[in-house]
Amino acid sequence: MSWLVVLPLPIPALDFSPPHGFSGDLPLGHRVVVPWQGGIKIGIVVAAGQAHTHRLREVIQVLDPWVHPSLITTLKAYETLSGTPLGLLYCDAITCGWEPHLKHLVRPVEGTDLSLFGLELPTDWSTAVDSPVALDQVREQGLLEERFEFPIRTELAYRGLLDGKDNLTPKQKHAWKTLLTIKEAASLAEWARNAEVSTSVVSGVLARGWAEAFERPAGPPECVPIMERNLKKAEWDIPQSGVSRLHGGHPIERFQHLKTLIEQHLGTGVMYLTPDNYRLERAWQALSHLGAQCYSGSLNPLQRDHIWQQVREGQCRMVIGTYGALALPFPDLSMIILEEEGSDAYKLLSGSKMYMADLTATLAHQRESLLVYTGSVPAVESLKVPGTVLAPPPPRVHVVNYAEGSSQPETGPLSMQHMKPALEGYPLSQDLRKVLTQVAERGRQAVLFAPRKGYSALIRCRSCGYIPFCKHCDVPLKFHQGTRLMQCHQCGYREGPPSTCPKCRGAIWQPKGPGTEWILQETRQLLPGFAVYRYDKDHQDDLRPIYEGHPGIVIGTQALLQEKAPPELALISLTLADSWLGHSDFRTDERYHKLLRQLLEWHPRKSPLLVVQTFQALHPALLAVTEGKPADHFPLQDLGRRELLMYPPYSLLAQVEVASRDKARSESVAEDIQKHLTARGADAEEVLGPAPAPIGKIRGLFLTHLLLRATTQERLKTLLTHMDEERWKARVRIEINPRSANF
DNA sequence: AGCACGCCGACT
DNA sequence: GTCGGCGTGCTC
Numbered sequence: 001m002s003w004l005v006v007l008p009l010p011i012p013a014l015d016f017s018p019p020h021g022f023s024g025d026l027p028l029g030h031r032v033v034v035p036w037q038g039g040i041k042i043g044i045v046v047a048a049g050q051a052h053t054h055r056l057r058e059v060i061q062v063l064d065p066w067v068h069p070s071l072i073t074t075l076k077a078y079e080t081l082s083g084t085p086l087g088l089l090y091c092d093a094i095t096c097g098w099e100p101h102l103k104h105l106v107r108p109v110e111g112t113d114l115s116l117f118g119l120e121l122p123t124d125w126s127t128a129v130d131s132p133v134a135l136d137q138v139r140e141q142g143l144l145e146e147r148f149e150f151p152i153r154t155e156l157a158y159r160g161l162l163d164g165k166d167n168l169t170p171k172q173k174h175a176w177k178t179l180l181t182i183k184e185a186a187s188l189a190e191w192a193r194n195a196e197v198s199t200s201v202v203s204g205v206l207a208r209g210w211a212e213a214f215e216r217p218a219g220p221p222e223c224v225p226i227m228e229r230n231l232k233k234a235e236w237d238i239p240q241s242g243v244s245r246l247h248g249g250h251p252i253e254r255f256q257h258l259k260t261l262i263e264q265h266l267g268t269g270v271m272y273l274t275p276d277n278y279r280l281e282r283a284w285q286a287l288s289h290l291g292a293q294c295y296s297g298s299l300n301p302l303q304r305d306h307i308w309q310q311v312r313e314g315q316c317r318m319v320i321g322t323y324g325a326l327a328l329p330f331p332d333l334s335m336i337i338l339e340e341e342g343s344d345a346y347k348l349l350s351g352s353k354m355y356m357a358d359l360t361a362t363l364a365h366q367r368e369s370l371l372v373y374t375g376s377v378p379a380v381e382s383l384k385v386p387g388t389v390l391a392p393p394p395p396r397v398h399v400v401n402y403a404e405g406s407s408q409p410e411t412g413p414l415s416m417q418h419m420k421p422a423l424e425g426y427p428l429s430q431d432l433r434k435v436l437t438q439v440a441e442r443g444r445q446a447v448l449f450a451p452r453k454g455y456s457a458l459i460r461c462r463s464c465g466y467i468p469f470c471k472h473c474d475v476p477l478k479f480h481q482g483t484r485l486m487q488c489h490q491c492g493y494r495e496g497p498p499s500t501c502p503k504c505r506g507a508i509w510q511p512k513g514p515g516t517e518w519i520l521q522e523t524r525q526l527l528p529g530f531a532v533y534r535y536d537k538d539h540q541d542d543l544r545p546i547y548e549g550h551p552g553i554v555i556g557t558q559a560l561l562q563e564k565a566p567p568e569l570a571l572i573s574l575t576l577a578d579s580w581l582g583h584s585d586f587r588t589d590e591r592y593h594k595l596l597r598q599l600l601e602w603h604p605r606k607s608p609l610l611v612v613q614t615f616q617a618l619h620p621a622l623l624a625v626t627e628g629k630p631a632d633h634f635p636l637q638d639l640g641r642r643e644l645l646m647y648p649p650y651s652l653l654a655q656v657e658v659a660s661r662d663k664a665r666s667e668s669v670a671e672d673i674q675k676h677l678t679a680r681g682a683d684a685e686e687v688l689g690p691a692p693a694p695i696g697k698i699r700g701l702f703l704t705h706l707l708l709r710a711t712t713q714e715r716l717k718t719l720l721t722h723m724d725e726e727r728w729k730a731r732v733r734i735e736i737n738p739r740s741a742n743f
Numbered sequence: 744a745g746c747a748c749g750c751c752g753a754c755t
Numbered sequence: 756g757t758c759g760g761c762g763t764g765c766t767c
Binding site: 008009010011037087088091351 | 745746
Binding site: 011 | 767
């Protein structure tokens, strides 16, 4: 009997035979070392294989149990539905343990001479030296014995020495003394931080021989000090089993409720998942005193490994973490709490495109764990489960109605003469200017959210309206003031703005659609001398003064929302809320509503004023918030629309993406798929499209979309199976439960 | 993913 | 004539 082994590669699971002389049960969920393309690789045993006639290679060694069998079942179900190679799913779901630092020991089988193969090995165990291909040859001949060991883990650290070779400068001397006081530093950066000098100073000390690097056994991860917060116990109808939800109110209130629940499950395993780091930190501060560990992408591999083992051994019974924590091998897991279950952050951007919230639900079901959704707003999809919605705190929102009898401004300040009063000062309204000035006068902090990085969404020729587009993608180039270049936010292509319009020779370019740079410029003009920072993907100012509580204004994109709120935050503004409504996909409104609620509870204690500048002041999502409606009011409204349109939760979706360098081919293959499915009995409600993707061309690839919609999982599976019946003449990818779909 | 093989266009 | 683009296929 062979074993099915998953490798961290975008391929299906493959068969291997058990190691020579192996007797025992199938090591389901164990890590194994297997030969792979001349070298070796770590894999996970996921099933018994079908005994092929195919000549298989042997697993070299079984290492240790790594995942719980329920995870294997869960991922298998996802593979069956989506057709994604299992390796890709494992690679994305299991964020630790694929590259253990193993000591590789080898020796020839007794009485064999390996010099024929160009290998000179001692007869007794020795560390394998670098000739993986030659090793693999003798391995395949069965002439090699091998063993892998986990060495004692070490990490590099620095310590001070009592004398060195060269003299030190005063600063270096200070750094040296600091190091002697703290005894050891885990990195140069940590040492420098402690001494409050730059890293060049500490490396100077190192170079002059007053300190040395040394290996030390790797300890557990540094633990953030636990902040004991006295959470009151809240009374509520505690769910006993199945799925339930708890939303709304103030975050602290929700934690109070959850604490009561968590305490009942502490002995039997609790997992608390958050969509991002700021919410991780918030949950950590509220709940870590219950004895939780933290697990997230920001830990280093050693730290992750440490938590993984602790959880496996049952020494750690509660973990607060981001999506990667889902695969942790809890021997018992009686409850999973999923914060902000409808967050797009759970959609993996990498190959598998898994929606981790779906995976969480499947896993909870598999393990019969209690599943609790929590957060500011329930997802429209989770309204069907029983739950509690806490009363919202009074909202502090001011809406600037740009639409007051006017049309959207065509350009920046240049054409202000035609503007209605509301638009005066665009992109910073008079109202916003007023409160910003107050913030500065009172020495407080503010955050302005701009819809995009760069200066403007596009530039346009004033006389003929020509807009420069990217060569490779179907998007306008965004203008960046810092570099004075036009840049594509899809593929990164850059070029200088043309001096005259290539169409009409006009020489005046008008920016449209303010970005961080534009807002920054306006803010600096409004408040000369006041600290103004920029934070987006291109450019991150050092925000330390802000986090230390110094006055200032931060201009950023939504990326900023994944960080914690500035401590003295008095004002938040969406400078152009409409940009969150610009997409034509069915979750847009829900997303906007969630953003507003999230902004209102961003700061854990204060409630800063939220200024929303918009052309759609009567948008129902905005009204639900300003009128103080409960958190589920808008989602319930949206649910009705979803039913009419037969969107989730009333159906399951799969998006089919056809990509080709040739536009006509991309379209025709999509049509072929549509016809094929129709011929197989799919109706017009089940196959939507084809239509060009929201961005019809990316990096020279033309993208065409189809949307498959089914009422049951079985039906969706059937439709997807029909797609495998033919070989399409273009790249076809399927995404289960896409988070955006434009039909 | 990597790495092979294999087929067409533009160059020393 | 070769170099090198990337499309396709395989890994057990």
